[in-house]
Amino acid sequence: xxxxxxxxxxxxxxxxxxxxxxxxxxxxxxxxxxxxxxxxxxxxxxxxxxxxxxxxxxxxxxxxxxxxxxxxxxxxxxxxxxxxxxxxxxxxxxxxxxxxxxxxxxxxxxxxxxxxxxxxxxxxxxxx
Numbered sequence: 357x358x359x360x361x362x363x364x365x366x367x368x369x370x371x372x373x374x375x376x377x378x379x380x381x382x383x384x385x386x387x388x389x390x391x392x393x394x395x396x397x398x399x400x401x402x403x404x405x406x407x408x409x410x411x412x413x414x415x416x417x418x419x420x421x422x423x424x425x426x427x428x429x430x431x432x433x434x435x436x437x438x439x440x441x442x443x444x445x446x447x448x449x450x451x452x453x454x455x456x457x458x459x460x461x462x463x464x465x466x467x468x469x470x471x472x473x474x475x476x477x478x479x480x481x482x483x484x
Contacts, residue, residue: 363418
């Protein structure tokens with residue numbers, strides 16, 4: 357299965373957001389519902405990757421180097437309690453923090469840090 361890295365641009369070619377998804381079109385629909393900047397999107401680019409690991413590396417790299425307007429640029433590494441707390445603070449909800457953490461750090465580490473089962477992490481990531 358291909359994994360996708362997408363970028364949203366406004367009419368002036370300013371980068372609004374960088375994200376990842378298995379189905380970028382479905383993710384776009386989610387942004388329509390949950391993002392106040394959705395109406396600014398004029399162009400979407402999509403890159404396909406076979407490796408999830410490579411996809412996550414490319415997303416982090418794009419956010420750090422390209423400075424999209426609506427990404428949360430200060431994504432701390434979950435490893436210490438202090439960094440973990442910072443990660444929770446930048447998320448709008450615990451659920452969002454779990455989803456974001458799982459995409460960056462994997463199911464096992466996310467389950468450990470949030471003190472939930474791997475199965476529950478997968479359920480949250482899959483919208484259950």
